Amino acid sequence: MNINDSNSIIEFAKLLKGNTLREACGKEIEEHNYLGKGNFGQILEKFYFGYEPNSDSEPDFKEAGLELKSSPLKTLKNGEYRSKERLVLNIINYLEVHEQEFENSSFWKKNAHLLLVFYLHEKEVDLLDYVIKLVDDWNYPDEDLKIIKQDWEKINQKIKEGKAHELSEGDTFYLGACTKGSTALKSYRDQPFNTKKAKQRAYSLKQGYVNHIIANIASEEDAVYGKILNNQQELSAEVNIEKFVIERFIPFYGKSAKAIEEELLLKLNPKSKSYFASLTSAILGIELGKKIEEFEKADIQVKTIRLKENDLPKEDISFPTFKYTELLETDWEDSEFKNILESKFFFVFYQFQRTELVLRKVQFWNMPFSDIEEAKVVWARMVHTISEGEIVKEITDRGTRKTFFPKKSENRISHVRPHAQNADDTYDLPFNDKLTGLHAYTKHSFWLNASYVRDEIYLK
DNA sequence: GCATGATCATGC
DNA sequence: GCATGATCATGC
Numbered sequence A: 001m002n003i004n005d006s007n008s009i010i011e012f013a014k015l016l017k018g019n020t021l022r023e024a025c026g027k028e029i030e031e032h033n034y035l036g037k038g039n040f041g042q043i044l045e046k047f048y049f050g051y052e053p054n055s056d057s058e059p060d061f062k063e064a065g066l067e068l069k070s071s072p073l074k075t076l077k078n079g080e081y082r083s084k085e086r087l088v089l090n091i092i093n094y095l096e097v098h099e100q101e102f103e104n105s106s107f108w109k110k111n112a113h114l115l116l117v118f119y120l121h122e123k124e125v126d127l128l129d130y131v132i133k134l135v136d137d138w139n140y141p142d143e144d145l146k147i148i149k150q151d152w153e154k155i156n157q158k159i160k161e162g163k164a165h166e167l168s169e170g171d172t173f174y175l176g177a178c179t180k181g182s183t184a185l186k187s188y189r190d191q192p193f194n195t196k197k198a199k200q201r202a203y204s205l206k207q208g209y210v211n212h213i214i215a216n217i218a219s220e221e222d223a224v225y226g227k228i229l230n231n232q233q234e235l236s237a238e239v240n241i242e243k244f245v246i247e248r249f250i251p252f253y254g255k256s257a258k259a260i261e262e263e264l265l266l267k268l269n270p271k272s273k274s275y276f277a278s279l280t281s282a283i284l285g286i287e288l289g290k291k292i293e294e295f296e297k298a299d300i301q302v303k304t305i306r307l308k309e310n311d312l313p314k315e316d317i318s319f320p321t322f323k324y325t326e327l328l329e330t331d332w333e334d335s336e337f338k339n340i341l342e343s344k345f346f347f348v349f350y351q352f353q354r355t356e357l358v359l360r361k362v363q364f365w366n367m368p369f370s371d372i373e374e375a376k377v378v379w380a381r382m383v384h385t386i387s388e389g390e391i392v393k394e395i396t397d398r399g400t401r402k403t404f405f406p407k408k409s410e411n412r413i414s415h416v417r418p419h420a421q422n423a424d425d426t427y428d429l430p431f432n433d434k435l436t437g438l439h440a441y442t443k444h445s446f447w448l449n450a451s452y453v454r455d456e457i458y459l460k
Numbered sequence B, C: 001g002c003a004t005g006a007t008c009a010t011g012c
Helices: A006-014 A023-031 A040-048 A106-111 A140-160 A207-217 A241-252 A255-264 A275-283 A295-298 A324-329 A336-341 A369-388 A450-458
Strands: A067-077 A081-083 A087-091 A113-121 A132-139 A177-181 A188-191 A195-200 A199-203 A301-309 A317-320 A345-353 A355-363 A392-395 A402-404 A415-416 A426-428 A440-442 A445-447
Touching: A006 A132, A006 A295, A023 A040, A023 A445, A067 A087, A081 A195, A081 A207, A087 A106, A113 A207, A113 A241, A140 A177, A188 A301, A188 A355, A195 A440, A199 A207, A207 A295, A241 A275, A255 A275, A295 A317, A301 A450, A317 A336, A317 A426, A324 A369, A336 A369, A345 A450, A355 A450, A369 A415, A369 A445, A445 A450
Parallel strands: A067 A113, A301 A345
Antiparallel strands: A067 A081, A087 A199, A113 A132, A177 A199, A188 A195, A317 A445, A345 A355, A392 A402, A415 A445, A426 A440
């Protein structure tokens, strides 16, 4: 391997495919009496590529301009690979980046050309035995780079406004500002335009974007995606992707779903589960049945809301069910709930006018940092309830159970509710319920309160 | 009319 | 068979 030549390095890296770290560099690891602790990436750097891990501002392979990154994969039921998590890049130095332009930024200097090593993560398996599945380099296509540059600038803008402490992953599309390090006070940093300390964060590629990279490397054709932006579309402060999307919807404001459907020459089944998703796609010019590429890459949660005439959403907003055991195994920073709350959302508001549903407006939104902290209380209460085995409070005469789970009346933002086929559709409990002795309980999920959606999103 | 618990329908 | 989005039922 010639460390001055990127092709030579990439070819050497590709020899890892199908192997584990133990197979690829077991001898070296043994000689160094290495116990397999520490992360995958450090072992890879040290024992396969043979250099000491560093935290330089330069790429790992400086002369070749290549930054080495390894990242875990998970397998779907159909056997396809997906990223297990976001890809974390370099730390955002709040005190320096505000003086930089994108082209000379620390992010771009280090991460313009990536060498990616994806391995299959499996529970209960030593990291030395994870099988490396995909290896390739990655250059950002122009269409992605336009959005990444806007994301970078959005992050910079917040820092310049003295709002580094309010940064959130949901602020941006492909390039996020994810928390890095513990929640402890020591992981707080100074910021240039505010005396308030800000949580340490790193640039990261969103999980959805990493999935897109993976599909490209695995050369799975993505015919299932349709794009909002064409390749010629330039982006600027005036025409950013959010504005571009909203402009597409504005002509339909005040029109009924039925009318929009007719205007777009669609024939949809209004009872279909995908009815509103199809309308949204069609307004964006996406071919029927295809996923919205930019939204998928940005992990955007699209939520169609039906408002009552008094502006209150007809229903609370549900999230996927959680497993009780996983709630206890995962801390807040890595929790599914926090992950979802930090996402970017795209709300499409319809409102009932007699029997018709009229499009009111669309809105990109992400939860303010202080509200995420407030919602954390619900999660913490839930974890506590499960860890105490205090699930059922009372069984009514009719057999309905009352629980100790966090209720809507107890938190402004979120609550916990059943989300199951029926009461017998359950997940195991880590501790049996004290009152009933149950060892499994009806599937539940976190919900966003309808009143929160009305007050903090629709009416804002 | 709302909060809470329970369940349904569709589509993969 | 199950996830997801949607909706229903009951009681205060």
